[in-house]
Amino acid sequence: MTIHAVIFDLDGVIVSTDEYHYQAWQQIADEEGISFDRRINERLRGVSRMESLEIILRQAPRSYSETEKLGLAHRKNEYYRQLLNRLTPGDILPGVMAMLAAIKRRQVKTAIGSSSRNTPTILEKIGLADAFDAIADGNQIARSKPDPEVFLLAADKLGISPENCAVVEDAEAGIEAALRAGMRAVGVGSAAHCPQAHIRASAIADLDVDELLA
Ligand code: BG6
């Protein structure tokens, strides 16, 4: 299948905000006396805020009411947004700008497909608010990855069939979502060793654009 569009995940692919998500959840876990570490954090990649909280609370010594859960998710987002305040275009991950330019030169479309409700803020902060042909994010979907909804929405906004789209992801849940959407799945970062991915690279900087689009 020819690739006419590349859909990028945001956190951990375009910018290292995955680290800020981890730090904010670690702070919540520490304050609540819940055991949490980077290994558990891997399961939160690509997953929505409330579903991430549910995963963290599996280690909690007590149960939390729905109101308390909403409070914790809100507090986490406050901590996270404080960290986002520091973001600048200098935080764009290595190779991203060159990859976007190379894709555009080949007249292939680009989109963001992210579970994050903070997508507009982040793109604004790193100066990429107008860099993509379409944006599908956590504010526009009912089900987060591994559900394919966000990628199918991005393809729909671009007017391109799912089988002509490639997805670049750092999350196992994102690779699964791409496959369920019928798209080519490219694993980078934490998804670089994901056996189901069609293409794997340790980082975007190591991806070959022609292999990605071939
Ligand atoms: C994804 C992250 O991009 O967005 C997840 O990989 C995060 O870790 C999810 O939980 C939701 O983010 P937000 O910004 O809406 O809390």
Ligand code: MG
């Ligand atoms: Mg990600």
